[in-house]
Amino acid sequence: MPLRTSQELGWLSADVGVYAAPSVRVEYRPEFAKPMIHVAVSGRYDWAVRSRGRWQVVDRGPGSIAVALPGEFGHMRWRSTSDVPLRSLHVHLDPSAAGERPMAPAVGVRDPFLSAGVQALARALRAGGPAIYADSVAQTLAIHLAWGNRLPVPHREPRLSKQQVDRLTDYMQARLAENITVDDLAAIAGVSRFHFIRVFSASTGHTPYQYLRRLRMAAAAELLHHTTQPIVQIALACGYRSPGQFAAAFRREYGVSPTRHRGQAPDPRPRPGA
Structure with missing residues:
Protein backbone atom coordinates (compact mmCIF):
# COMPACT_ATOMS: atom_id res chain seq x y z
CA MET A 1 0.00 0.00 0.00
CA GLY A 148 30.20 0.30 -9.43
CA ASN A 149 31.30 -2.60 -7.23
CA ARG A 150 28.91 -4.00 -4.63
CA LEU A 151 29.71 -6.22 -1.71
CA PRO A 152 27.31 -8.86 -0.37
CA VAL A 153 25.78 -8.21 3.02
CA PRO A 154 27.68 -10.12 5.73
CA HIS A 155 25.70 -12.97 7.23
CA ARG A 156 23.75 -12.05 10.34
CA GLU A 157 22.19 -14.75 12.43
CA PRO A 158 18.47 -13.93 12.58
CA ARG A 159 17.03 -13.51 16.06
CA LEU A 160 13.66 -13.42 17.75
CA SER A 161 12.43 -10.11 19.13
CA LYS A 162 12.16 -9.58 22.89
CA GLN A 163 8.37 -9.71 22.54
CA GLN A 164 8.58 -13.10 20.82
CA VAL A 165 10.87 -14.51 23.53
CA ASP A 166 8.56 -13.16 26.25
CA ARG A 167 5.52 -14.77 24.61
CA LEU A 168 7.33 -18.09 24.34
CA THR A 169 8.49 -17.90 27.96
CA ASP A 170 4.95 -17.15 29.18
CA TYR A 171 3.59 -20.03 27.10
CA MET A 172 6.12 -22.49 28.54
CA GLN A 173 5.63 -21.34 32.12
CA ALA A 174 1.86 -21.77 31.84
CA ARG A 175 2.30 -25.34 30.56
CA LEU A 176 5.26 -26.78 32.46
CA ALA A 177 3.36 -30.02 33.10
CA GLU A 178 2.46 -30.50 29.43
CA ASN A 179 4.30 -32.04 26.50
CA ILE A 180 5.37 -28.87 24.68
CA THR A 181 6.60 -29.46 21.14
CA VAL A 182 8.87 -27.48 18.84
CA ASP A 183 5.94 -27.17 16.43
CA ASP A 184 3.89 -25.47 19.17
CA LEU A 185 6.66 -22.99 19.91
CA ALA A 186 7.44 -22.29 16.26
CA ALA A 187 3.78 -21.49 15.62
CA ILE A 188 3.73 -19.00 18.51
CA ALA A 189 6.92 -17.34 17.27
CA GLY A 190 5.56 -17.19 13.74
CA VAL A 191 8.56 -18.87 12.12
CA SER A 192 8.99 -22.22 10.41
CA ARG A 193 9.94 -25.27 12.46
CA PHE A 194 13.08 -25.54 10.34
CA HIS A 195 14.29 -22.07 11.36
CA PHE A 196 12.89 -21.99 14.91
CA ILE A 197 15.55 -23.96 16.79
CA ARG A 198 18.33 -21.92 15.16
CA VAL A 199 16.80 -18.49 15.82
CA PHE A 200 15.67 -19.46 19.33
CA SER A 201 19.18 -20.61 20.25
CA ALA A 202 20.71 -17.45 18.76
CA SER A 203 18.26 -15.30 20.75
CA THR A 204 18.44 -17.00 24.17
CA GLY A 205 21.71 -18.92 24.22
CA HIS A 206 19.77 -22.16 24.84
CA THR A 207 17.99 -24.72 22.72
CA PRO A 208 14.21 -24.82 23.30
CA TYR A 209 14.63 -28.02 25.33
CA GLN A 210 17.36 -26.51 27.52
CA TYR A 211 15.31 -23.36 28.06
CA LEU A 212 12.19 -25.31 29.02
CA ARG A 213 14.19 -27.56 31.34
CA ARG A 214 15.63 -24.55 33.18
CA LEU A 215 12.16 -23.01 33.53
CA ARG A 216 10.93 -26.29 34.99
CA MET A 217 13.87 -26.48 37.37
CA ALA A 218 13.38 -22.88 38.52
CA ALA A 219 9.68 -23.56 39.16
CA ALA A 220 10.53 -26.77 41.02
CA ALA A 221 13.02 -24.96 43.25
CA GLU A 222 10.37 -22.37 44.13
CA LEU A 223 7.81 -25.04 44.98
CA LEU A 224 10.31 -26.96 47.10
CA HIS A 225 11.14 -23.87 49.15
CA HIS A 226 7.75 -22.23 49.45
CA THR A 227 5.25 -25.10 49.57
CA THR A 228 4.85 -28.38 51.39
CA GLN A 229 3.73 -30.26 48.29
CA PRO A 230 5.10 -33.80 48.06
CA ILE A 231 8.02 -34.16 45.68
CA VAL A 232 5.99 -36.47 43.43
CA GLN A 233 3.40 -33.72 42.92
CA ILE A 234 6.10 -31.16 42.18
CA ALA A 235 7.65 -33.54 39.67
CA LEU A 236 4.34 -33.96 37.84
CA ALA A 237 3.61 -30.22 37.96
CA CYS A 238 6.96 -29.53 36.31
CA GLY A 239 6.55 -32.03 33.50
CA TYR A 240 8.33 -35.12 34.88
CA ARG A 241 6.63 -38.49 34.84
CA SER A 242 8.34 -39.93 37.90
CA PRO A 243 10.15 -38.71 41.02
CA GLY A 244 13.28 -40.55 39.87
CA GLN A 245 13.39 -38.76 36.52
CA PHE A 246 12.74 -35.46 38.27
CA ALA A 247 15.42 -36.06 40.91
CA ALA A 248 18.04 -36.88 38.27
CA ALA A 249 17.26 -33.73 36.28
CA PHE A 250 17.23 -31.61 39.45
CA ARG A 251 20.58 -32.95 40.60
CA ARG A 252 22.13 -32.16 37.20
CA GLU A 253 20.85 -28.59 37.44
CA TYR A 254 21.55 -27.78 41.09
CA GLY A 255 24.05 -30.42 42.20
CA VAL A 256 21.84 -31.66 45.06
CA SER A 257 18.72 -33.79 45.42
CA PRO A 258 15.26 -32.16 45.65
CA THR A 259 14.99 -33.28 49.28
CA ARG A 260 18.26 -31.63 50.26
CA HIS A 261 17.48 -28.52 48.24
CA ARG A 262 14.20 -28.11 50.10
CA GLY A 263 16.10 -27.42 53.29
CA GLN A 264 18.52 -24.90 51.79
CA ALA A 265 18.23 -21.16 51.13
CA PRO A 266 16.53 -20.15 47.84
CA ASP A 267 18.78 -20.33 44.78
CA PRO A 268 19.76 -16.82 43.63
CA ARG A 269 20.11 -17.67 39.94
CA PRO A 270 17.63 -15.83 37.69
CA ARG A 271 15.28 -17.67 35.41
CA PRO A 272 16.36 -18.05 31.77
CA GLY A 273 15.82 -14.86 29.84
CA ALA A 274 15.52 -12.72 32.98
Whole structure:
Protein backbone atom coordinates (compact mmCIF):
# COMPACT_ATOMS: atom_id res chain seq x y z
CA MET A 1 0.00 0.00 0.00
CA PRO A 2 1.56 3.35 -1.03
CA LEU A 3 2.03 5.89 1.76
CA ARG A 4 3.83 8.54 -0.31
CA THR A 5 4.95 8.64 -3.95
CA SER A 6 6.73 10.98 -6.35
CA GLN A 7 3.96 10.70 -8.93
CA GLU A 8 2.88 14.34 -8.58
CA LEU A 9 6.41 15.77 -8.43
CA GLY A 10 7.29 15.55 -12.11
CA TRP A 11 10.43 13.46 -11.66
CA LEU A 12 11.55 11.81 -14.91
CA SER A 13 14.45 9.48 -14.05
CA ALA A 14 12.96 7.84 -10.96
CA ASP A 15 9.62 6.77 -9.56
CA VAL A 16 10.00 6.78 -5.79
CA GLY A 17 7.54 5.70 -3.12
CA VAL A 18 7.23 4.62 0.49
CA TYR A 19 5.03 1.57 0.99
CA ALA A 20 3.44 -0.33 3.87
CA ALA A 21 3.55 -4.11 3.65
CA PRO A 22 1.67 -6.90 5.45
CA SER A 23 3.57 -8.86 8.08
CA VAL A 24 3.25 -12.04 5.99
CA ARG A 25 3.17 -12.37 2.23
CA VAL A 26 2.74 -15.76 0.63
CA GLU A 27 4.62 -16.65 -2.52
CA TYR A 28 3.86 -14.37 -5.46
CA ARG A 29 5.47 -13.17 -8.67
CA PRO A 30 6.42 -9.46 -8.62
CA GLU A 31 5.86 -7.44 -11.76
CA PHE A 32 7.61 -4.16 -12.51
CA ALA A 33 8.88 -2.58 -15.71
CA LYS A 34 12.00 -0.75 -14.52
CA PRO A 35 15.05 -1.66 -12.41
CA MET A 36 14.15 -1.20 -8.76
CA ILE A 37 16.11 -0.45 -5.61
CA HIS A 38 14.20 -1.82 -2.62
CA VAL A 39 15.17 -0.44 0.80
CA ALA A 40 13.80 -1.75 4.11
CA VAL A 41 12.77 1.28 6.19
CA SER A 42 11.24 -0.26 9.33
CA GLY A 43 10.57 -3.70 10.74
CA ARG A 44 12.59 -6.87 10.31
CA TYR A 45 11.68 -9.88 8.23
CA ASP A 46 12.90 -13.02 6.49
CA TRP A 47 12.74 -12.24 2.77
CA ALA A 48 12.89 -15.14 0.34
CA VAL A 49 13.38 -14.65 -3.38
CA ARG A 50 13.69 -17.21 -6.15
CA SER A 51 16.07 -16.26 -8.94
CA ARG A 52 17.07 -18.60 -11.76
CA GLY A 53 15.38 -21.53 -10.06
CA ARG A 54 17.01 -21.10 -6.64
CA TRP A 55 15.56 -19.72 -3.41
CA GLN A 56 17.65 -17.31 -1.36
CA VAL A 57 16.59 -16.17 2.12
CA VAL A 58 17.89 -12.92 3.60
CA ASP A 59 17.30 -11.44 7.04
CA ARG A 60 16.33 -7.85 6.27
CA GLY A 61 16.04 -4.87 8.57
CA PRO A 62 16.21 -1.07 8.39
CA GLY A 63 18.72 0.03 5.75
CA SER A 64 18.89 -3.34 3.98
CA ILE A 65 19.02 -2.86 0.20
CA ALA A 66 18.09 -5.14 -2.70
CA VAL A 67 18.38 -4.43 -6.42
CA ALA A 68 15.83 -6.12 -8.69
CA LEU A 69 15.54 -6.16 -12.47
CA PRO A 70 12.34 -6.80 -14.46
CA GLY A 71 11.84 -10.54 -14.88
CA GLU A 72 14.91 -11.44 -12.81
CA PHE A 73 13.10 -12.55 -9.66
CA GLY A 74 10.71 -15.41 -10.35
CA HIS A 75 8.83 -15.44 -7.02
CA MET A 76 9.22 -13.99 -3.55
CA ARG A 77 7.68 -14.19 -0.11
CA TRP A 78 8.36 -12.80 3.35
CA ARG A 79 7.45 -13.10 7.02
CA SER A 80 7.94 -10.43 9.68
CA THR A 81 10.20 -11.37 12.60
CA SER A 82 9.39 -8.34 14.77
CA ASP A 83 6.34 -6.42 15.96
CA VAL A 84 7.36 -3.28 14.07
CA PRO A 85 5.22 -2.50 10.97
CA LEU A 86 6.98 -3.18 7.67
CA ARG A 87 7.78 -0.10 5.59
CA SER A 88 9.94 0.06 2.48
CA LEU A 89 11.25 2.58 -0.03
CA HIS A 90 10.97 1.67 -3.72
CA VAL A 91 13.12 3.49 -6.28
CA HIS A 92 12.35 2.62 -9.91
CA LEU A 93 15.12 3.86 -12.21
CA ASP A 94 15.22 4.77 -15.89
CA PRO A 95 17.40 1.98 -17.37
CA SER A 96 18.61 4.21 -20.22
CA ALA A 97 20.50 6.36 -17.70
CA ALA A 98 23.14 3.63 -17.34
CA GLY A 99 23.92 3.50 -21.05
CA GLU A 100 24.38 0.10 -22.67
CA ARG A 101 25.85 -1.62 -19.64
CA PRO A 102 23.13 -3.59 -17.79
CA MET A 103 22.59 -3.22 -14.08
CA ALA A 104 23.24 -6.27 -11.93
CA PRO A 105 20.58 -7.65 -9.55
CA ALA A 106 21.40 -8.40 -5.92
CA VAL A 107 19.28 -9.69 -3.06
CA GLY A 108 21.39 -7.78 -0.54
CA VAL A 109 24.08 -5.16 -0.97
CA ARG A 110 26.41 -3.21 1.28
CA ASP A 111 27.24 -0.02 -0.55
CA PRO A 112 27.69 3.36 1.20
CA PHE A 113 27.33 5.26 -2.08
CA LEU A 114 24.06 3.52 -2.91
CA SER A 115 22.77 4.04 0.64
CA ALA A 116 23.55 7.75 0.50
CA GLY A 117 21.80 8.07 -2.85
CA VAL A 118 18.56 6.41 -1.81
CA GLN A 119 18.54 8.41 1.43
CA ALA A 120 18.86 11.58 -0.64
CA LEU A 121 15.87 10.53 -2.75
CA ALA A 122 13.89 9.70 0.38
CA ARG A 123 14.56 13.19 1.76
CA ALA A 124 13.61 14.74 -1.58
CA LEU A 125 10.36 12.77 -1.57
CA ARG A 126 9.46 14.01 1.92
CA ALA A 127 10.30 17.60 1.01
CA GLY A 128 8.73 17.55 -2.46
CA GLY A 129 12.11 18.26 -4.04
CA PRO A 130 12.55 19.52 -7.61
CA ALA A 131 12.94 17.19 -10.57
CA ILE A 132 16.39 18.52 -11.44
CA TYR A 133 17.72 17.30 -8.09
CA ALA A 134 15.90 13.95 -7.96
CA ASP A 135 16.70 13.13 -11.60
CA SER A 136 20.39 13.91 -11.09
CA VAL A 137 20.58 11.59 -8.08
CA ALA A 138 18.63 8.85 -9.86
CA GLN A 139 20.83 9.00 -12.96
CA THR A 140 23.93 8.79 -10.80
CA LEU A 141 22.52 5.74 -9.01
CA ALA A 142 21.71 4.02 -12.31
CA ILE A 143 25.26 4.56 -13.56
CA HIS A 144 26.69 3.39 -10.25
CA LEU A 145 24.60 0.19 -10.34
CA ALA A 146 25.91 -0.58 -13.80
CA TRP A 147 29.57 0.23 -13.17
CA GLY A 148 30.20 0.30 -9.43
CA ASN A 149 31.30 -2.60 -7.23
CA ARG A 150 28.91 -4.00 -4.63
CA LEU A 151 29.71 -6.22 -1.71
CA PRO A 152 27.31 -8.86 -0.37
CA VAL A 153 25.78 -8.21 3.02
CA PRO A 154 27.68 -10.12 5.73
CA HIS A 155 25.70 -12.97 7.23
CA ARG A 156 23.75 -12.05 10.34
CA GLU A 157 22.19 -14.75 12.43
CA PRO A 158 18.47 -13.93 12.58
CA ARG A 159 17.03 -13.51 16.06
CA LEU A 160 13.66 -13.42 17.75
CA SER A 161 12.43 -10.11 19.13
CA LYS A 162 12.16 -9.58 22.89
CA GLN A 163 8.37 -9.71 22.54
CA GLN A 164 8.58 -13.10 20.82
CA VAL A 165 10.87 -14.51 23.53
CA ASP A 166 8.56 -13.16 26.25
CA ARG A 167 5.52 -14.77 24.61
CA LEU A 168 7.33 -18.09 24.34
CA THR A 169 8.49 -17.90 27.96
CA ASP A 170 4.95 -17.15 29.18
CA TYR A 171 3.59 -20.03 27.10
CA MET A 172 6.12 -22.49 28.54
CA GLN A 173 5.63 -21.34 32.12
CA ALA A 174 1.86 -21.77 31.84
CA ARG A 175 2.30 -25.34 30.56
CA LEU A 176 5.26 -26.78 32.46
CA ALA A 177 3.36 -30.02 33.10
CA GLU A 178 2.46 -30.50 29.43
CA ASN A 179 4.30 -32.04 26.50
CA ILE A 180 5.37 -28.87 24.68
CA THR A 181 6.60 -29.46 21.14
CA VAL A 182 8.87 -27.48 18.84
CA ASP A 183 5.94 -27.17 16.43
CA ASP A 184 3.89 -25.47 19.17
CA LEU A 185 6.66 -22.99 19.91
CA ALA A 186 7.44 -22.29 16.26
CA ALA A 187 3.78 -21.49 15.62
CA ILE A 188 3.73 -19.00 18.51
CA ALA A 189 6.92 -17.34 17.27
CA GLY A 190 5.56 -17.19 13.74
CA VAL A 191 8.56 -18.87 12.12
CA SER A 192 8.99 -22.22 10.41
CA ARG A 193 9.94 -25.27 12.46
CA PHE A 194 13.08 -25.54 10.34
CA HIS A 195 14.29 -22.07 11.36
CA PHE A 196 12.89 -21.99 14.91
CA ILE A 197 15.55 -23.96 16.79
CA ARG A 198 18.33 -21.92 15.16
CA VAL A 199 16.80 -18.49 15.82
CA PHE A 200 15.67 -19.46 19.33
CA SER A 201 19.18 -20.61 20.25
CA ALA A 202 20.71 -17.45 18.76
CA SER A 203 18.26 -15.30 20.75
CA THR A 204 18.44 -17.00 24.17
CA GLY A 205 21.71 -18.92 24.22
CA HIS A 206 19.77 -22.16 24.84
CA THR A 207 17.99 -24.72 22.72
CA PRO A 208 14.21 -24.82 23.30
CA TYR A 209 14.63 -28.02 25.33
CA GLN A 210 17.36 -26.51 27.52
CA TYR A 211 15.31 -23.36 28.06
CA LEU A 212 12.19 -25.31 29.02
CA ARG A 213 14.19 -27.56 31.34
CA ARG A 214 15.63 -24.55 33.18
CA LEU A 215 12.16 -23.01 33.53
CA ARG A 216 10.93 -26.29 34.99
CA MET A 217 13.87 -26.48 37.37
CA ALA A 218 13.38 -22.88 38.52
CA ALA A 219 9.68 -23.56 39.16
CA ALA A 220 10.53 -26.77 41.02
CA ALA A 221 13.02 -24.96 43.25
CA GLU A 222 10.37 -22.37 44.13
CA LEU A 223 7.81 -25.04 44.98
CA LEU A 224 10.31 -26.96 47.10
CA HIS A 225 11.14 -23.87 49.15
CA HIS A 226 7.75 -22.23 49.45
CA THR A 227 5.25 -25.10 49.57
CA THR A 228 4.85 -28.38 51.39
CA GLN A 229 3.73 -30.26 48.29
CA PRO A 230 5.10 -33.80 48.06
CA ILE A 231 8.02 -34.16 45.68
CA VAL A 232 5.99 -36.47 43.43
CA GLN A 233 3.40 -33.72 42.92
CA ILE A 234 6.10 -31.16 42.18
CA ALA A 235 7.65 -33.54 39.67
CA LEU A 236 4.34 -33.96 37.84
CA ALA A 237 3.61 -30.22 37.96
CA CYS A 238 6.96 -29.53 36.31
CA GLY A 239 6.55 -32.03 33.50
CA TYR A 240 8.33 -35.12 34.88
CA ARG A 241 6.63 -38.49 34.84
CA SER A 242 8.34 -39.93 37.90
CA PRO A 243 10.15 -38.71 41.02
CA GLY A 244 13.28 -40.55 39.87
CA GLN A 245 13.39 -38.76 36.52
CA PHE A 246 12.74 -35.46 38.27
CA ALA A 247 15.42 -36.06 40.91
CA ALA A 248 18.04 -36.88 38.27
CA ALA A 249 17.26 -33.73 36.28
CA PHE A 250 17.23 -31.61 39.45
CA ARG A 251 20.58 -32.95 40.60
CA ARG A 252 22.13 -32.16 37.20
CA GLU A 253 20.85 -28.59 37.44
CA TYR A 254 21.55 -27.78 41.09
CA GLY A 255 24.05 -30.42 42.20
CA VAL A 256 21.84 -31.66 45.06
CA SER A 257 18.72 -33.79 45.42
CA PRO A 258 15.26 -32.16 45.65
CA THR A 259 14.99 -33.28 49.28
CA ARG A 260 18.26 -31.63 50.26
CA HIS A 261 17.48 -28.52 48.24
CA ARG A 262 14.20 -28.11 50.10
CA GLY A 263 16.10 -27.42 53.29
CA GLN A 264 18.52 -24.90 51.79
CA ALA A 265 18.23 -21.16 51.13
CA PRO A 266 16.53 -20.15 47.84
CA ASP A 267 18.78 -20.33 44.78
CA PRO A 268 19.76 -16.82 43.63
CA ARG A 269 20.11 -17.67 39.94
CA PRO A 270 17.63 -15.83 37.69
CA ARG A 271 15.28 -17.67 35.41
CA PRO A 272 16.36 -18.05 31.77
CA GLY A 273 15.82 -14.86 29.84
CA ALA A 274 15.52 -12.72 32.98
